[in-house]
Amino acid sequence: MADTAVTALKTYADIPVLDWDLQNPEVSSYKLFGDLREKTPLVKVPMGMGSMVLGLRAAMVDDIVSPENTRQLETEMKMMQGIxxxxxxxxxxxxxxxxxxxxxxxxxxxxxxxFAFKLMEAMRPKAAAVAAEIITENLGKGSFNFLKDFAAxxxxxxxxxxxxxxxxxxxxxxxxxxxxxxxxxxxxxxxxxxxxxxxxxxxxxxxxxxxxxxxxxxxxxxxxxxxxxxxxxxxxxxxxxxxxxxxxxxGSDTTRNSMCMTLSQLLQHPAQWADLCANPDGLKKKASEEGLRFEPVVSGIPRVTIRDLEIEGYVIPAGAVLMVSILSVLRDPAVYADPETFNIHRADQQRWHLAFGAGAHRCAGEALARVELEEILAAVARLAPNTRIVGAAPKLNPGAIRTVDQMQVEFIA
Ligand code: HEM
Missing domain, CATH: 1.10.630.10 (Cytochrome P450)
Structure with missing residues (x-):
């Protein structure tokens, strides 16, 4: 006999509320999302007078960014800030x-x-030359402000x-x-x-x-x-x-913060840094892609639902703010093996990297960002393999675009 049981859809009110302060830099969003993702596909985060729903799993990205379901926030983003x-x-x-x-x-x-791929590829030698110029100026000269005087x-x-x-x-x-x-x-x-x-x-x-x-x-x-x-x-x-x-x-805050976080992760994983130094051109792409996955600087893709939307057993009403959590999806074990580990050699990197968004608004500058990230990493690995972080490793402040607090390094000759 056919199973006639019908699972009732859950409503907006049933989406669990996240009662953790996401703005608190002491709270690891990764740990938080890792714990939640398995239990629930969606969480509600209090925001001003209302709430925003975060989608935590890779399987829901296409539905959230589809123009049939949602639209981009327009000037209401600024109006919410009183502008x-x-x-x-x-x-x-x-x-x-x-x-x-x-x-x-x-x-x-x-x-x-x-602003085409060919033009961006032609910028590779320029990016490598600017990086080489700054590295050479600072080689053997002690600690310097990597964030301001290099990455920016x-x-x-x-x-x-x-x-x-x-x-x-x-x-x-x-x-x-x-x-x-x-x-x-x-x-x-x-x-x-x-x-x-x-x-x-x-x-x-x-x-x-x-x-x-x-x-x-x-x-x-x-x-x-x-x-x-x-x-x-x-x-x-x-x-x-x-x-x-x-x-x-x-292209400014995004690329510079990503540059800092990727280099920082590499320097905290000496075996992987040694691999990159031994083969900068062969591994620069893998290193940059893993840096973008492990510490994405854009935390989400926010949208507004334009119709009642059924997603993973919940109905989200029209007019709700719904955001793909890039932080969560880039560590979804459904896509990445051992997602909490920084591993430039991983074989499951996705061709359409979510760090650059998805759908119609996918990053228009991703080719340039990649050229810059890859050439900078390769230049440091080639010219200053003994680079070390001075003081604390950089941390990302929470926010829509996550920014690095500080980063001092020394290019040891
Ligand atoms: C690591 C570096 C970068 C990251 C992680 C990044 C990430 C993103 C993301 C996630 C979006 C989509 C936002 C959304 O849908 O709400 C986006 C859009 C965009 N990005 Fe980037 N980006 C980077 C670098 C750049 C660069 C270098 C440029 C240009 C020089 C650039 C130009 C743009 C533009 C113009 C859009 C809007 C596209 C549209 O609305 O159609 N980005 N970026």
Whole structure:
């Protein structure tokens, strides 16, 4: 006889509430998610006046990012922080990351067409050369600030090169990046005026770069991008500029923090570091991919449900904030053997690495991020194999984009 028993679906109210403070750096999110993942696919995290639901398992990623089920958060991210207008609000309203449907397509296409894999691969020698320059300057000179004087320099100098920014403008360009990077994530309200002042200057600078490329195309990325936006003809001036500022900001904090955490893990696993030093070019990709898995710097992919969504036996109502927990999924034993172990030799690395997101908003700069991460690791392994961490190993502060607290290293000659 057929089994006629029907399992009742659980409701939003049945999703267990996580009563642990995720903002507390003393609490290991990995331990927490590891304990929970087996027991429940979803947890609710109190957030402001409401809650956010976290999806903990790899099997649910596609459902959570599908445009049939969810949409990206738009300016409500900023409104929740009390920002309703001004330069930060305008930037968020115009950038591809916080757009949906046609607006997202319109903004992403010219970037996707021109910020291409081939161009990024061509940046490998440049990334290796910038890294070699900084390593050589500091070799045998004692402890130095790896976070500020190395990891932050690489993405800024490389994107400046791609955009054709003269070296003399680098200091002010880097200041704008460091002042305005948090516009994308959670803005410290006390710093809002300062951030906005820098953003206005930054916007004016990018406007000038774009105008120069229009007046005399140089056959580089920015000239091609300007031509692509003109060909599509449906972007406003503000949108054209916001995608360029967005590329610069989205690629800064993410790449530098990832660089720190991957090198730190390698130095804490001397046998794997020795392997990389013995074969930098053969293992740089594996090392970088494992660093991205083991300590991802973007903690989740937040979305809003656009319909009642059934997921792993629960019904989540339309209008709920639902986030793929990248931290949890990248340690899901359903995908990774021995997930709590840092292992650059693992054979189960996924081709579409979740550290770069999933679906329509998948990272537009992943090829560049990989080039930078791989070349930096290879350069340190080749030129300074005796590198050591000075003081405490870096820790990631919690947040949407997790940032490193500090990192001092010594390149021993
Ligand atoms: C280790 C480095 C990086 C990591 C871990 C990373 C991660 C991510 C993730 C997870 C998303 C998707 C967010 C979402 O769907 O809500 C994203 C989007 C994006 N990233 Fe990255 N990223 C990195 C480096 C870069 C670089 C170097 C650039 C450009 C220079 C860049 C540009 C972008 C852009 C423009 C988007 C928005 C794409 C869209 O909305 O269609 N990222 N990134």
């Amino acid at each position: 309703f207008d001004g330069p930060i609000f305008d930037f968020i309203a115009q950038v591809m990351l916080f757009a949906n449907g046609d607006a997202h397509q319109r903004r992403r296409q010219p970037v996707a067409r021109t 320099q690489i993405p800024a100098r490389i994107i400046a090169d791609i955009l054709g920014i003269p070296r003399s403008d680098l200091p002010v360009f880097m200041k704008w990046i460091s002042d305005t990077a948090e516009s994308i994530g959670f803005v410290d309200v006390a710093r809002r005026a300062e951030i906005e002042q820098s953003l206005v200057e930054f916007n004016a600078y990018v406007d000038k770069l774009l105008a120069d490329c229009r007046a005399s195309p140089r056959g580089d990325f920015l000239s091609d991008y300007v031509a692509a936006t003109a060909a599509s003809g449906d972007m406003t001036e503000g949108e054209i500029r916001a995608q360029v500022v967005g590329l610069i900001l989205a």
